[in-house]
Amino acid sequence: MSDAIAGQPEPRSADSTVRPASSLPFPVVGIGASAGGVRALLQFFENAPTDMGMAFVVVLHLSPDHVSSADEVLRRVTGMPVLQVVQPVLIEKNHVYVIAPGKSLAMTDGYLRVADSKRSAGSPVTIDRFFRSLADAHGPHAMCLVLSGSGSDGAVGLSRIKEQGGITLAQLPADAEYAQMPQSAIDTGQVDLVLPVTEMPQKLLELWSNARTISIPGIATSEMPKDPDAPSTAEVQHRRGDDSQSAEECLQEILSVLRARTGHDFRHYKRATMLRRIERRLQVNAVPSLRLYRDLLRRQPAETSALLSDMLIGVTNFFRDREAFERLQSEVVPGLFFGKKESQSVRAWVAGVSSGEEAYSIAMLLEQYAQRHHSSAPIQVFATDIDERALGRARAGSYPDSIATDVPVELLQQFLTRQGERYVIVKSLREKVLFAVHNVLRDPPFARLDLVSCRNLLIYLDRIVQRQVLEMFHFALCPEGYLFLGTSESADAADDLFAVVDKKNRIYRAKPVSMAVRPRIMRLVEPKPIVPIPEPQRRDPVRHELSPGALHQRVLEEYAPPSIIVDRESTIVHMSDSAGRFLHYSGGSPTTNVIAAALPDLRLDLRTALFKATRSGRSVEARRVSLLRGGQRSYVHITVRPFHDTTVNAEFALILFDEVQETLDAADGKGASEEDASVMAQLEQELQRSKQHLNETIEQYETTLEEMKAGNEELQAINEELRSTTEELESSKEELQSINEELFTVNSELQTRIEDASKANDDLQNFISASDIATLFVDKTMKIKRFTSNATG
Numbered sequence: 001m002s003d004a005i006a007g008q009p010e011p012r013s014a015d016s017t018v019r020p021a022s023s024l025p026f027p028v029v030g031i032g033a034s035a036g037g038v039r040a041l042l043q044f045f046e047n048a049p050t051d052m053g054m055a056f057v058v059v060l061h062l063s064p065d066h067v068s069s070a071d072e073v074l075r076r077v078t079g080m081p082v083l084q085v086v087q088p089v090l091i092e093k094n095h096v097y098v099i100a101p102g103k104s105l106a107m108t109d110g111y112l113r114v115a116d117s118k119r120s121a122g123s124p125v126t127i128d129r130f131f132r133s134l135a136d137a138h139g140p141h142a143m144c145l146v147l148s149g150s151g152s153d154g155a156v157g158l159s160r161i162k163e164q165g166g167i168t169l170a171q172l173p174a175d176a177e178y179a180q181m182p183q184s185a186i187d188t189g190q191v192d193l194v195l196p197v198t199e200m201p202q203k204l205l206e207l208w209s210n211a212r213t214i215s216i217p218g219i220a221t222s223e224m225p226k227d228p229d230a231p232s233t234a235e236v237q238h239r240r241g242d243d244s245q246s247a248e249e250c251l252q253e254i255l256s257v258l259r260a261r262t263g264h265d266f267r268h269y270k271r272a273t274m275l276r277r278i279e280r281r282l283q284v285n286a287v288p289s290l291r292l293y294r295d296l297l298r299r300q301p302a303e304t305s306a307l308l309s310d311m312l313i314g315v316t317n318f319f320r321d322r323e324a325f326e327r328l329q330s331e332v333v334p335g336l337f338f339g340k341k342e343s344q345s346v347r348a349w350v351a352g353v354s355s356g357e358e359a360y361s362i363a364m365l366l367e368q369y370a371q372r373h374h375s376s377a378p379i380q381v382f383a384t385d386i387d388e389r390a391l392g393r394a395r396a397g398s399y400p401d402s403i404a405t406d407v408p409v410e411l412l413q414q415f416l417t418r419q420g421e422r423y424v425i426v427k428s429l430r431e432k433v434l435f436a437v438h439n440v441l442r443d444p445p446f447a448r449l450d451l452v453s454c455r456n457l458l459i460y461l462d463r464i465v466q467r468q469v470l471e472m473f474h475f476a477l478c479p480e481g482y483l484f485l486g487t488s489e490s491a492d493a494a495d496d497l498f499a500v501v502d503k504k505n506r507i508y509r510a511k512p513v514s515m516a517v518r519p520r521i522m523r524l525v526e527p528k529p530i531v532p533i534p535e536p537q538r539r540d541p542v543r544h545e546l547s548p549g550a551l552h553q554r555v556l557e558e559y560a561p562p563s564i565i566v567d568r569e570s571t572i573v574h575m576s577d578s579a580g581r582f583l584h585y586s587g588g589s590p591t592t593n594v595i596a597a598a599l600p601d602l603r604l605d606l607r608t609a610l611f612k613a614t615r616s617g618r619s620v621e622a623r624r625v626s627l628l629r630g631g632q633r634s635y636v637h638i639t640v641r642p643f644h645d646t647t648v649n650a651e652f653a654l655i656l657f658d659e660v661q662e663t664l665d666a667a668d669g670k671g672a673s674e675e676d677a678s679v680m681a682q683l684e685q686e687l688q689r690s691k692q693h694l695n696e697t698i699e700q701y702e703t704t705l706e707e708m709k710a711g712n713e714e715l716q717a718i719n720e721e722l723r724s725t726t727e728e729l730e731s732s733k734e735e736l737q738s739i740n741e742e743l744f745t746v747n748s749e750l751q752t753r754i755e756d757a758s759k760a761n762d763d764l765q766n767f768i769s770a771s772d773i774a775t776l777f778v779d780k781t782m783k784i785k786r787f788t789s790n791a792t793g
Helices: 037-046 070-075 126-141 155-163 180-187 197-213 233-240 244-262 271-284 290-299 301-312 322-337 357-372 388-396 401-405 409-415 463-476 548-559 577-582 600-616 666-770
Strands: 028-033 055-060 082-085 096-099 103-108 111-116 142-146 167-171 193-195 346-351 379-385 398-400 416-419 422-425 433-437 449-454 477-485 498-502 507-510 563-567 572-575 625-629 632-645 650-661 776-778 784-787
Touching (some): 028 037, 028 126, 037 055, 037 070, 037 197, 096 103, 126 142, 126 155, 142 155, 155 167, 155 401, 244 301, 271 301, 322 357, 322 477, 322 498, 388 433, 398 401, 401 422, 600 632, 600 650
Parallel strands (some): 028 055, 028 142, 082 096, 142 167, 346 449
Antiparallel strands (some): 103 111, 398 422, 563 572, 563 650, 625 632, 776 784
């Protein structure tokens, strides 16, 4: 097994099957801050009541060599107990917990656990790590704030909190001293609210108050211990007049509005999951019932996009579930390349790819194996999702620098480049991944695939639809192809189609079947009911009478010129009976292209006339064409008339052939022949000049190309030097940035101590001035430093 993946510990996954449930009946708010964060924290707690009914965990970037007094600073502005966490501690309501220098925090089963922080290369990720553990432990009752700071720490962990149903807030960048951290969080598209820091405490109170009053029929409330201060469900429903029937009607109307405005149908999603995502929007919008949220959704179209974003749950990570990817690398990837020739590509499909991390993870493993084993088999990774905005971020391949904790160092150096505060996927790898909008419940699948990865999508679908999706994946896979699912999913719904390769890591292999299983593609629009066709009534035979329309058509056919109707692709749509004499069919497959079917003498002029007519939109007449047929010479005039048919809303062209038998006398023929010869001579001279000019242009092009190659080589050398210099500057910048953050924190603490010393000095000076006792203050060398006025009398 390669050390590329095994070399780093894996943070707990959000979809892990073993997750300790929180025993706390109140929210836990994680607060991440860096440079300028102390001032933001002071502003936050100055405006925070002491009985907010929630716990706060403050995570800062602190050096192991720095003695922090952040807890002492916060104690001066809040009445809540403030503790610096140096050992495991039970989380209590209305308490503030502050990280200690050189430590990292994690939340498990209502406790804060402490571990030594291992500083890796790059920017710190202490905040990301805690946010992830908070999301996994406290689920929908976790909240997080990203305050002032440099870098992008917190952006990845914040996304995990939203995935688990928690609430995410970021400081308004204009309100922050250092806007990089809040802006990086906002750029993920996973932030619910962006506010000035002074408004955040009141918003948290509103969110928590609303969460305790929301009651949606059909959602179990057993996951979180009952808060004794919260109103009962019966009381809440009585207060709002809710009932299960009206709530069900409102739910269906909400889904209908979502389907009408976005085109996405969520009726096949698991009901509990769907209700929890809607409940989260109720909490964010301070709306207590489905009825009021339905009205809000109708009034505010922008809320539709926010609801869709929550329903899609577009959150993922690089190499999520490290052990599963290790098994994929060691057991599956070699088999994908086995027996592949240069012309045979390795094809993988990653469904529900969101912002692209999983697709790039698989592409890295495939490319790394191909390079190590010198395989020339092309690599194709199809990455699909229904969220166009997420796919836009995926195509860019730009991610916050905090992903360094997820991507193994070897792969990070090989497939990503550092650009400022972000990592960007190298172009050569991006070109191997094709991103496309695709709905597995509606659109046809890809074909001849070696690997299908669909992680954490099936868990949101009901079992019947799971079976249909698995059938589609089996149809898409080659015989013995691999299926890679999430750790909370399985292929048990289609165990007749897939064999287990690794049950723990959810790796399966397509079983060979006697006949191809056709996928049952689901449609957003329900099929219309089939209306039975009535039996035709039997009628007695009648005598056919003359039809004026048919008579008119026969007369036109006899006296009008032969004609053909073609579409924009020059495909024959219809032609008159007499037009067939201008067409010629040889052996092989028959063609409907009018140019290919036309007589050889007519093709060039017909092609030119069609081109000009299509481009100009006007009628075009081709030059007279001489045609020898059956020993008789004739001349054909071709006219092309483009037109638009409003019935089918399409463009067509009418081709008219007007054939005239040769009746010219010898003199006229000779004149025409001399005229043609003169024109041909002029054309040949022009052709020679064009050839000469073309040769000169080619020579100039080749000379310029050589100069450009030389210049390009010089630029590449300069680029390598610049890249090396940039890496050194980036490293120096990171060190300076870390030192600057520590100095800023120390400066804030020293400023507080100076203020305390100044106050003490003022108190002492006032005491000396007011004292009637003769007093002298001396130092260690007995030099007088201060004295009272009575000491001079």
